[in-house]
Amino acid sequence: MSANTLKFILCAASACTLLACSLPNRPPIETNSWLVAPVRTGPTYQARTDIWLRMGTVSVTPPFDGKSLVYRLGDNRYEKDFYNVYATLPNEMVSNATRQWMNQANMFAMTVGQNTSFFPFYTLQASVEEFYGDYRVRPEAVVTVEFFLTVTTAGNEKPVIGNNRYTKRVALTNNTPEALVQGQQEALAQILKLYEVELNKYAAKLPKPLGQ
Secondary structure, eight states, X not given: OOHHHHHHHHHHHXXXXXXXXXXXXXXXXXXXEEOOOOOOOSOOOOOSOSSOEEEEEEEEOTTSSSSEEEEEEETTEEEEEEEEEEXXXXXXXXXXXXXXXXXXXXXXSOEEOTTOOXXXXXXXXXXXXXXXXXXXXXXXXXXXEEEEEEEOOSTTOXXXXXXXXXXXXXXXXXXXXXXXXXXXXXXXXXXXXXXXXXXXXXXXXXXXXXXX
16 A cells, blocks of 8 residues: 555545534434324213124325324325324224224124134224315314225125215314324214214114124
8 A cells, every 4th residue: 555545545534533523413303203092981882782893994095194294285285294203003093093982882792903803793994084184274183084884794795784984174272293183183083973873873783794
């Protein structure tokens, strides 16, 4: 190695050391984690059946299917907040909240997760079409959910017992992420409260599931 080459390497190393020392010691970027988990209150129903209800698939329409909170800022403009995220994916939050809510409502013997293999059963699926904060005029939490109740049957009997779609808008107290999450939780609670009434009607006249 020549003297010039060695001198160049030493100078470069010194420059890098000085640059590293001159950079500010920046803290890592922190994110806030939020959970939408409404809790049912009030009296329970009298169980309509001793058969279990299975919580099936919950799908979420993009761009609301990720962990980031989503803000609607224009008719065709949505923005994701990568610094404020849900503790789990929205489909998992809605699925868990719905399963726990219906367990507390007590219309079925039990409401279980979708991975259960017990037969026979009824299945409740959901499609979340809107899950965001609308800031175009005044801040609102927007949640839209469509539910599908089906039964596993033999033969050619129609498996869909009923489907119901709900949209709720809840005015927010301010523009903070915390207010949005609280608004979404209230909107989902209102939807589940409405749907439990319809589900109770379905439960009163359920077709026999497979094996019954």
